[in-house]
Amino acid sequence: MADLAFIQKEIELRQNLAGENFISPPYNGAKVFVMGELLSAKDFEDDNLYIFMDSRLPPNWQYNLEDYYDPRATETDVSDLINRGKSVTHCSRAVPSGKNRKPISHFCFPVAWNLIATDDALFRAWPQVCVQVNSVDDYGRHHILGYGFFEIPNTPGFHKISLQTWRPIESLRSEIYSFYLGGSVRIENPWELSNTFSFDEEGEKSVVNRYGLSTQSGGSVQFQLSVAIQTQTELEKQREAAKILIHKQQSELVWRRNEKKAKVVVDRTTAQYKIGDY
Amino acid sequence: MDFKEPGDYKTEVHFIGQIVAGTQFDTSAGLFCEIHLEYGDQWRELPNRSEQGIQTQTSYPSVDELIVWAHPIDLHFSTNSIFGWPKFIIRVWRLDDVGRIDLLSYGVTALPCSPGYFKLECPTWRPIGTWQDEAMAFFIGGPPRLMNQDALTKEVGLRQTLKTVSSGSVIIEIEVMLRNFDVHWARSQIN
Numbered sequence: 001m002a003d004l005a006f007i008q009k010e011i012e013l014r015q016n017l018a019g020e021n022f023i024s025p026p027y028n029g030a031k032v033f034v035m036g037e038l039l040s041a042k043d044f045e046d047d048n049l050y051i052f053m054d055s056r057l058p059p060n061w062q063y064n065l066e067d068y069y070d071p072r073a074t075e076t077d078v079s080d081l082i083n084r085g086k087s088v089t090h091c092s093r094a095v096p097s098g099k100n101r102k103p104i105s106h107f108c109f110p111v112a113w114n115l116i117a118t119d120d121a122l123f124r125a126w127p128q129v130c131v132q133v134n135s136v137d138d139y140g141r142h143h144i145l146g147y148g149f150f151e152i153p154n155t156p157g158f159h160k161i162s163l164q165t166w167r168p169i170e171s172l173r174s175e176i177y178s179f180y181l182g183g184s185v186r187i188e189n190p191w192e193l194s195n196t197f198s199f200d201e202e203g204e205k206s207v208v209n210r211y212g213l214s215t216q217s218g219g220s221v222q223f224q225l226s227v228a229i230q231t232q233t234e235l236e237k238q239r240e241a242a243k244i245l246i247h248k249q250q251s252e253l254v255w256r257r258n259e260k261k262a263k264v265v266v267d268r269t270t271a272q273y274k275i276g277d278y
Numbered sequence: 279m280d281f282k283e284p285g286d287y288k289t290e291v292h293f294i295g296q297i298v299a300g301t302q303f304d305t306s307a308g309l310f311c312e313i314h315l316e317y318g319d320q321w322r323e324l325p326n327r328s329e330q331g332i333q334t335q336t337s338y339p340s341v342d343e344l345i346v347w348a349h350p351i352d353l354h355f356s357t358n359s360i361f362g363w364p365k366f367i368i369r370v371w372r373l374d375d376v377g378r379i380d381l382l383s384y385g386v387t388a389l390p391c392s393p394g395y396f397k398l399e400c401p402t403w404r405p406i407g408t409w410q411d412e413a414m415a416f417f418i419g420g421p422p423r424l425m426n427q428d429a430l431t432k433e434v435g436l437r438q439t440l441k442t443v444s445s446g447s448v449i450i451e452i453e454v455m456l457r458n459f460d461v462h463w464a465r466s467q468i469n
Binding site: 108 | 304361365387390394396400401435437
């Protein structure tokens with residue numbers, strides 16, 4: 001019974017001292033907070049970089065709109081969901097820095113993904129982030145310098161991520177065309193890169209085969225993310241434990257009362273019997 | 279069980295550390311760093327909300343271009359939510375020989391949400407204008423700066439119209455301490 005008293009005391013104390021103000025996750029779900037920055041990009045062939053960033057949620061994940069009012073959330077246009085779905089960074093000119101004077105483009109672009117997931121979904125695939133690095137020059141010619149993707153780290157804590165990128169090459173002609181006139185060979189759906197299997201024409205599942213695709217390596221993009229997870233499973237466990245203990249206690253009480261009643265009845269009858277006998 | 283004071287289950291966070299230095303700012307003039315805090319509605323800075331930002335002294339670069347500030351930070355928050363974790367908005371200013379004060383660069387860094395020691399390197403940038411602006415900035419001073427400061431954190435969508443040039447980076451060493459987060463089932467560290 002010491003356990004039950006302790007748990008009840010804990011719950012009561014929390015309600016009295018801290019209040020119920022702390023925003024708790026939904027029942028049977030978890031809140032995942034990912035905050036950090038897109039720091040910089042380096043080792044790319046070209047200067048004046050800008051980056052497209054896109055996030056994709058697996059099933060049973062959704063964006064958290066409860067904690068704050070965001071007018072952008074009600075807009076229907078997907079491209080307006082800046083920093084939630086899709087984001088575009090500013091165009092950054094690199095300066096040589098570091099010991100070997102390598103040019104690094106600084107972005108320092110804040111990212112914040114506030115997500116809600118069900119408990120089952122936490123143990124399956126996590127959201128992915130896809131990055132496309134572009135460059136623009138003085139004549140307004142745009143090039144694509146790299147594609148890359150990563151999965152949001154599924155352990156809470158502080159993570160530094162260096163994301164390697166590549167871009168497809170079609171032919172020498174297209175490279176020359178791109179060099180003089182701008183425009184690059186692009187991937188129609190970048191999310192195809194992160195799929196681990198594909199369906200062929202007959203609808204059969206097969207592993208990804210990229211035979212025949214020639215690519216050019218790009219530079220790397222640096223991320224810095226802190227991840228925090230808030231679940232209610234512990235709370236539920238505690239509550240259930242308390243419930244079971246209370247049930248046990250009550251049933252025990254009922255049993256004792258019944259026993260006592262029975263005893264009393266027996267006593268009374270015996271007493272009457274005694275009286276009669278007397 | 280020990281006797282508990284009211285507020286003993288309040289979630290609290292301490293950030294203790296220092297703004298160590300600035301590196302790779304290619305300048306011989308003195309630099310100083312100004313840091314403002316940004317946090318959500320549910321957060322409360324203790325003991326009082328500081329209206330003024332943290333500002334360092336003016337420091338001149340050493341031989342290896344390291345600009346040492348070593349400015350202490352000691353912040354204490356109580357919170358009702360994980361949402362709106364504090365962020366540093368960093369501005370680096372330059373004081374040159376003639377006494378002009380120009381804004382050199384902007385940077386944003388989110389503070390880590392797990393307990394421990396962290397070394398954050400915040401890359402900074404400044405907007406660039408037309409070549410006339412750049413020429414004027416070179417000879418007269420007063421490089422372009424942001425008209426709308428919301429572009430830093432609040433409305434990052436504004437950033438897609440910006441052209442910037444990279445500047446140096448600011449190094450911040452910080453230690454994070456959390457209190458009573460386990461009571462509210464918020465996990466920010468591997469058990």
